[in-house]
Amino acid sequence: MKKTLSYSIALAALIGMAGCSQSKDSAAVDTQEATTLRFAHFWPATSATHTKVFAPWAKKIEEESGGRLKVEIFPSATLAKADAAYEATAKGTVDIGSQLQGYTNGRFPLTQITELPGLSNSATQMNCMLQTLYDDGVIASEYEDTHLLFMMGTGPGGIHTVDKPINEPNDLKGQRIRRPSAIAGDIIEAAGGTPVGLPVTDVYTSLQRGVLDGLSLPWDAMGSFKLTELANTHTNIPFYSSAIVVTMNKGKYDNLPQDLKQVIDDNSGQMMAALAGKVFDEEDDKFMAEAKAQGDVMIDIPDPLNDPLWKGPLEAGTKKYLQDISALGLDADTVYQKAKEASAACKS
Known part of the structure; x- marks a missing residue:
């Protein structure tokens, strides 16, 4: 009887310790520090580009990552100048950047061919064309120093x-x-x-x-x-x-665990190009x-x-x-x- 009682007490203590350990492990996961991605662009915070394209994208990234990714957006060229966001992203000064390719003359010469007259009559068409040319490898070589997220483009100027x-x-x-x-x-x-x-x-x-x-x-x-x-x-x-690029620092992307890379990938490419095109066209009208x-x-x-x-x-x-x-x-x-x-x- 005495032995049985001692065994029961020991077992209960062991279970209690295991439960405490699991609780601590859970707490550690719950309080795991999120990876913050700093996103620089030059549009005003009141613009539709910010409120209807970038901000919803950032929210979706955070939600689908379970809060393990957070995107902090810096509009109005507060973190990188309008003509330097791509370079800042490549160097890692910022994690994500967006700018017009035309702001750095000679840096994206093949991409800018899409800007020529007669090639697009709407932002939707421009975005689709840009993303298609990137996906098909026609202009991809111009972005090898970053991890491209998606292409955008304006309606006719x-x-x-x-x-x-x-x-x-x-x-x-x-x-x-x-x-x-x-x-x-x-x-x-x-x-x-x-x-x-x-x-x-x-x-x-x-x-x-x-x-x-x-x-x-x-x-x-x-x-x-x-x-x-x-x-x-x-x-x-x-x-x-005008062509526009939204891209991410290559090292920052490569160092993410696979499941978080997947969150980024699931919110990149033609889907985002189409969404942005729709927003630009509505704003033009x-x-x-x-x-x-x-x-x-x-x-x-x-x-x-x-x-x-x-x-x-x-x-x-x-x-x-x-x-x-x-x-x-x-x-x-x-x-x-x-x-x-x-x-x-x-x-x-």
Whole structure:
């Protein structure tokens, strides 16, 4: 009886210790420090790009990782400049970054072929084309120093001025127009305007001070950066689109456990490209409608490649860009053909 009692007490103590150990182990898992990913971009925190694309993406990553991944977003170029987010991501200064490829002229020459006129009529089409070319390996070599998450792209960019109607190329003569990329700049210059390289975050004050006469941007960006408060004359001419990349530091991704890599992978690629395209298209429609409602002047040139006045400058700009890229030893013509094929397949 005594032996039995002693055995029972010992067994109970052992079970209690095991339970305590399990409880401690559970607590350790529960309190395991999450991996925080710092995400830098240049859009305002109030923009749809932030609130409808990046913030929901970050929340989904956190939820699907069970809280083991957290994404801390730094909008408005607070952590990396608008033209340096990709490089900051590659170096590990930030963990995730997004920027326009056109902000670093010459860094993504093959990708920027997708920006040429006639290749996309909507952000949805642009995003699909970009992601397809990356997935098919056509432009993937330009991103080997990071882990690419997904491609985005804007809707067609137009020309927006202060009190100066731009009906034809001659109207651009003497006009200082902010250009978002070298491609857009070549076309503006071919049409007679003076392209000015300037971060979009500086455009508002430059318009206010008369440093610029106008700018070239899609409607989404016009609204996001409140430029419709100043520019009141708009030429809706689809002469370029802007490519955008969202990418992750390669080392940061590689060091994640496989299940967390899977969470990232499940929220990358064509699915996110499509979501972003839908958001950009909706914002384009919204801000254009608002400008019309406030009485702004609208000039529509929907098919400039077949317009007798605009066709020349657009073709000249396209030819110059492809020749410049070919001169670097790159197969620009093949990529341009692949872009046309992807564009046709992605047409909505």
